[in-house]
Amino acid sequence: MEKRKAYAKLTSHTLAFCANYFHGNGFTQLMPVMLSPITDPLGPDPGSSVIKTGEIEYLGQRLSLTQSMILHKQIAVQSGIDRLFILSPNVRLEHPKRRESGRHLFEFSQLDFEIAHAKMDDVFSLMEGLICGVAESTRADCAPELSRLGRALPRFAAPFPRHTTAELIARYGLDWEPAASKEHKSPFWAISHKREFYDREDPESPGTYRNYDLIYPEGFGEALSGGEREWEFDRIMSRIGRDRLGKAQFSPYIELAKGGLTPSAGGGFGIERMVRYLSGAPHVGDVQLFRRVPGEPVVV
Amino acid sequence: MEKRKAYAKLTSHTLAFCANYFHGNGFTQLMPVMLSPITDPLGPDPGSSVIKTGEIEYLGQRLSLTQSMILHKQIAVQSGIDRLFILSPNVRLEHPKRRESGRHLFEFSQLDFEIAHAKMDDVFSLMEGLICGVAESTRADCAPELSRLGRALPRFAAPFPRHTTAELIARYGLDWEPAASKEHKSPFWAISHKREFYDREDPESPGTYRNYDLIYPEGFGEALSGGEREWEFDRIMSRIGRDRLGKAQFSPYIELAKGGLTPSAGGGFGIERMVRYLSGAPHVGDVQLFRRVPGEPVVV
Numbered sequence: 001m002e003k004r005k006a007y008a009k010l011t012s013h014t015l016a017f018c019a020n021y022f023h024g025n026g027f028t029q030l031m032p033v034m035l036s037p038i039t040d041p042l043g044p045d046p047g048s049s050v051i052k053t054g055e056i057e058y059l060g061q062r063l064s065l066t067q068s069m070i071l072h073k074q075i076a077v078q079s080g081i082d083r084l085f086i087l088s089p090n091v092r093l094e095h096p097k098r099r100e101s102g103r104h105l106f107e108f109s110q111l112d113f114e115i116a117h118a119k120m121d122d123v124f125s126l127m128e129g130l131i132c133g134v135a136e137s138t139r140a141d142c143a144p145e146l147s148r149l150g151r152a153l154p155r156f157a158a159p160f161p162r163h164t165t166a167e168l169i170a171r172y173g174l175d176w177e178p179a180a181s182k183e184h185k186s187p188f189w190a191i192s193h194k195r196e197f198y199d200r201e202d203p204e205s206p207g208t209y210r211n212y213d214l215i216y217p218e219g220f221g222e223a224l225s226g227g228e229r230e231w232e233f234d235r236i237m238s239r240i241g242r243d244r245l246g247k248a249q250f251s252p253y254i255e256l257a258k259g260g261l262t263p264s265a266g267g268g269f270g271i272e273r274m275v276r277y278l279s280g281a282p283h284v285g286d287v288q289l290f291r292r293v294p295g296e297p298v299v300v
Numbered sequence: 301m302e303k304r305k306a307y308a309k310l311t312s313h314t315l316a317f318c319a320n321y322f323h324g325n326g327f328t329q330l331m332p333v334m335l336s337p338i339t340d341p342l343g344p345d346p347g348s349s350v351i352k353t354g355e356i357e358y359l360g361q362r363l364s365l366t367q368s369m370i371l372h373k374q375i376a377v378q379s380g381i382d383r384l385f386i387l388s389p390n391v392r393l394e395h396p397k398r399r400e401s402g403r404h405l406f407e408f409s410q411l412d413f414e415i416a417h418a419k420m421d422d423v424f425s426l427m428e429g430l431i432c433g434v435a436e437s438t439r440a441d442c443a444p445e446l447s448r449l450g451r452a453l454p455r456f457a458a459p460f461p462r463h464t465t466a467e468l469i470a471r472y473g474l475d476w477e478p479a480a481s482k483e484h485k486s487p488f489w490a491i492s493h494k495r496e497f498y499d500r501e502d503p504e505s506p507g508t509y510r511n512y513d514l515i516y517p518e519g520f521g522e523a524l525s526g527g528e529r530e531w532e533f534d535r536i537m538s539r540i541g542r543d544r545l546g547k548a549q550f551s552p553y554i555e556l557a558k559g560g561l562t563p564s565a566g567g568g569f570g571i572e573r574m575v576r577y578l579s580g581a582p583h584v585g586d587v588q589l590f591r592r593v594p595g596e597p598v599v600v
Contacts (some may be wrong), residue, residue: 031572
């Protein structure tokens, strides 16, 4: 079996497993959006290295290529769809230095989900069920592929360990992710990051955030990021101001948020990174039939 | 129940049904590609009204937004993946006059599939199984939604009628599709269109094409288009020449085709048009939570 066929089978299996898991848990699958007047600003993470947002002009409107479906997810929840997921290509025009990270692509597909009135713990148990399930099912259904790729996928169980980023920084330094990921044998949660305006800051404890990353073990790094969301209009506006984002660029979102949004929590995870973890691929680009690594020429 | 929730449920059900149908028939699901040096030229259909291809620049390369995955499907088959499908957003920047057709969007998701060494008849029976199955399953699982939308989804059975386009033109005139669609009670096949270079011309009978459209009944129009493919290098080159397409714009594809491609047949169908047909929506944009109708401003 050629490696590319093994990766393709693992990708297909992962897509089927994830979609059926969310359908089975009562989620409504929405269609992706690729072009919109608004998209995820992907800030103010100081590690962000997206060099620009992809944009086109169509009939007099400037439309941005989707960086993530976060704002559309919140709008969909607001329109009464209580449990939703979307499998959407995300375009993030990364700096070519990201080629070396092993885990960045300028185009990948994200499974993005959102749950009205949910809290962090709801997302933790949903995702732990998914990660344990997909690993189990991959071991059972894709044994020839794992064997071809030389991958012994270690066993682990829910619940996953939880650490605040403050604890992780104290132990591993500011760039805690690679070392913490290498040292863990099980996926784990990293909780409370200062980041995008839409992740909820704990009103009782400013500087504490009701958000989370799920980190794969063995050095494979970030699996998912998500959070409870800011839903009160004044807080959204003050967070956008604090991040020095132009309000005009979010005007349709701000308009909808004026009466307050429906509180929700959710997350998003990259399919290619999940397949990389399951297959043990050296680089996330290795799992793509059509490779999309920043800094490498795009052949086809 | 609000209409948008009924449409969202029908969309979600359709996505799940279609993906499981292709997985169940031994297809490998590939990831979509949104940006590539090459994409479907969507020609030389005289009815084509795409005003331009969406393009961006990234690290010195011009990349086109996917108009369809056709060329990537052929390359994937060539790389040894024998039965594949992809659920991919397609961006087609249509002329604003298309707003009136009721069935055009400038962004939609296509389920694109391809089968190595297959013939037209293989695609007919695969698709007839899918269409009968999704209609049956929608009636069973989405009765409250169909009722909310006032839709009585008529019954029909495989095999579907087949007509050549020459027969259809003789009966309904050059613009046969709306009238023929309205008059039929069952989906039907329209066979042999002169169109894109990658659809195979019958070598025994020049001017006859081994391609097909599936047309929904009741005036809902085109469901799918597909064909057996040109796979011999000389024929591909002469067809590209006949369509007066710049060879440079397909150079990575032409390079791969030099030794001949793997013969294949396949097709692609829009999810939104399928949901429109199942739900009886007046306009295909009605089924979208985030409306993408050419000539209408994009709100969000």
